[in-house]
Amino acid sequence: MIRYLFIITGISWLLLLAGCKEKSPEQQAVARVGNEEIRFADFLYDFTVFPQYRGTLTLREARLQHLNQMADRALLYLAAEEDGLENTPEIQSRLRYIEHKEVLKRLYQKEVLDKIPVSEEEAWEEYKRSSIRVKLRHLFAPSREEAEIYYRRLQSGESFEKLARETFLDSALANSGGDLGFVSISDLDPFLADSVYNLRIGQISHPLKSSFGYHIMRVEDVQQSVFLSREYFTEHKEDFTNTLKTRRARVKSAEYLAEKLKGKSVTIKTAVLRELLDFSKGYINLRRQETPLPAPRVTDLELENITGNAGELLDRALVEFNGERWRVGEFLHKLQEMPPLHRPSISTESALARHLIDMVRDELLLREAYRQGVQNDRELRETLGRWRKQLLADEFKKRIYWVDYQQEDPEKWQARKTLYQDLKNRTLVSIDTTLLFHDVTGTQLQQKIPALPAVIREYYVW
Template sequence: MRDHLILLSCLLCFSLGALSCQDKVESDVLARINEYSITEVHFENAFKEYYFRTGRAISANPSTKLSVLNAKFDNYVLATYAEDKKLDKTEAAFQKRGEIERRVLNEEYLNQIILKDIQVSEEELNQYFVRFNTTLKASHLFANDLTSANILYERLKNGESFEKLAKEVFQTPYLANNGGDIGRFTTDEMDIAFEEAAFGLKVGEISKPVPTAQGYSIIKLTDRFTKPILSKNEFAIKKAEIASYVYKKKKELATREHLYNFRDNLEFNSEVFDALWNKMNENYSSAVSKDSEFISGLKSDEILASYKGFEFTLEDFSTEYRFTPLSLINAIEGKDGFENFVIGTALRDYLFKNAKEANLQDQPLIRESVDETFYSYLAQQAIEDLKKSISNTDEELRIAFQKNQE
C-alpha cells in the first residue's frame, strides 16, 4: 500500500508540474500534457473502445466517462515521465515500436485491402439461423502436419476404419477407444474451419484433411439434428447477432485462406535456409538474446525465400527478427519449428511492405493507433522505473507485516 501511495504521489507532483507550463487549452481539448492532447473526438473513441471491450457492461454516465478520461490522462503523464527519463530511446523501446507498427499496419492491410469485399447475404443469414438451431455429432482423426493427415486420409480411402486409426493417433483413452468421437456441438463451439467443414458434410460422409488452428483434422459426421420448428419471429430477434457472427467468421476464414496460401506457395532457397539455421543453432545464446552484433552479422542480400515476385532476403529476416517478441523466439523447437518461424517473419514482412506501399501509415487513425499503443508501453516502463525508486526499511516491512497478519 505504501509503495502504491508513493507512486501516486510521484505521479501527482509530476503531472501538476507538467500542466503548469500550459497557458491555455483549445476548446475541443479536454486535457493536455506537453505534446500529448486528449480531444473530444479522441476521448469519445477511447470511451467507445472501452465500452465495447467490457461487453457494454458499463453505464455511459458522467462519472464513468470521467474515470476513462482520468485513465487516459494518467497514461500520458506516465509516457511523458518515460520520455524525460529517455526510456523511449532504449533498444527495447525501439523494438517494441517496430513490433507495434507491424502489428497495426498488417492488421489494417488485411482489413482494408484483403478483406474489404466481404459481405453477408440474406441467404447466409438464413443458413446460419438454421445452423444455430442444429446440433452435429462427429468423430475426427488428428495430425500435426498435412503430410501425416494425407496419409491417414489415404488409409481411410483404402478401407481402414476410423476406429482403428483413432487408436494410433490419440493418446487420450476416450478418443482412442471411441473412434475419435468428439460428441455433439453446434455453431460457434469448435474451430471455425472444423465447424465449416462439418456442417458441409452429410451423415456418414468423411472430409478431406481440414487445416485448423491446432493442425489438421479428418472429420466424419455421425449425426445431425435440426430443431423442427423455426419461426420468422425468432429469426428477426437473432438477425443482427447472427449477421455480426457471420461477418467475423467470414473474415477469419478469409484471413486463414490468405495465410495458408502464402505458406503453401512460399519457396525456400534450401542452401541459404540451412546455412541460416546452422548459424542460429550454433550461436543459440546470441540468437535468443537478440545480440545486436549477431543480428547485424545476419544481413545479406541473399534471397532466403520468395512468393509470387516478393523476395525475402537475409537482411529482411534480420530486420523482422529484431522486431520479433522474445516469447516467439523462445518457442522455436528444432529445424521444423525454425522453418515455421521464418514463414511467419516472411509473411509479416510481406504484409508490412504492402501496407507501406498502400500508404496506410499516413492514415490519421492508424498513426494514432500506433502512437497510443506505444504510449501504453512507455507508461508501463515508467511504472517499472518508479517502482525501482521505492524502497522499504526492515522496520517498515515488520510493521506492515504485523498490521496485515490475521
C-alpha cells in the same frame, strides 16, 4: 500512501465535463486518470472482449472492478511516458512490429473484406447454419506432412483414441480420443467451418488447415435448433455478415495476392534451411512445437542460444526475392522481434519454408500498403494509439515487478519504482458511475454474472 478512487456522480460530473454535452455517451469519459481519459466505448469493448474480473460478482461489482483495473493500466502508461520507456530500441522495435501488422490488417480490410457483398438473405442463411451444433473428435498436427501420416493411419484402421494419446499433450484430449464435445459451427475457426459443415456423421475429414496448424475431424453427431428468431437475427446481423465475409475472403484474398504478387519470385536456399533446422534442434524444445495450445514455438532464450552459437551460419543467405536477400542472422532477428506466440514452428522443413514465404509475402504487401497510404487511415491511427498505450503499460509493469529487471539494474529498478509511487500519490483518478451504468437497469446491475476463465488479453504479448 493510499491512492483513492473518487466516485463522481450527477451534477459534480457535469461540472467536471463542462463543454462535452455534444458528445454521445459512448464517446464521453467514464474515467479520468490524470490527463488520460477512458471513454465509455473503450471501457465497454474492453469489458466485453477482455474481462478482467474474477469470481461470481454482480454486474455492478464486475464493471467497477474492471474499470479500476483499466485505471491502473492507464497509470502505468503515464509512468512509462514519464520514464521515457518508449525511446528504448526494444520498445521502438515492438511498436514497429505492431504498426506493420495493423497496417496489413487494414490493407486486408480495404482490399478484400470491404469488397465482398453479403445480402440479407445470405446473412439469414448463415444464422440458420450457426444454429447447428456438431459433436466432434479431432487430431492435431503442426504440419501437413504429419497430419497426412495420421490420416493414412486412420484410413488403415487405427483408432482416434490411440492416435490422440500420441498427438495431444493435454491430458483431457489425449484420454478422450480428441473429443471436443458439441460445438457450434459458427464457433469453429473459419477455415474449418465449411469443411466440418459438409461432413456426414461418421465421416473423417482430410487434414484441414486452421490458424493453429492442421486438424483431422470426425463428426460424431449433429444437433440443430428449430427455433429461429428474426429479432435475434436483426440484432446480430452484422456478426453473421462478418462471419460469411471471412469465409468468402479466402477466395478473394487468394485472387488479390495473385494480382499483387504476380511476377515476383521467392527462392529458399534449401541446404541452408536444413542446416539451420538441424542446428536449432539442439536448442529448442521440440515437444512444445506440437501443442495446439497457446504456447511459444520458440522462446526468447532459445533464440538467443541459437543466434549466439550459430557462428558463420548467420551470414549465409536463407531466402532471396526480387533481388533482395535475407541472411540467417536477419531471419533470426525478425523472429526475435515477434511476440513469442507469433513465431513459427521450426520442427519441420516444410513448416519453416512456408513461414518464410509468408514473411516475404507480408513484406511485399506492407510496401504496397504504405505506397497506398494505408498507414494514414484515421481508425488505424486510433488503433495504433491504443496498442501503444497497452504496450507501454505492460512493459513498465514488468520493469517494476519482475525480479529479472531488479537484478539486471537495481538502481534503475528503484528509480522506476519511486517514479511510479510518486505518480500514484499525485494523480487524481475519478470515475463517473452514472455513465458507467447508464445502459443497464438497476435489476440487471444486481444480477450475478458467472466467473470467467483467465483470457490471453493481448494479441501482442512479449
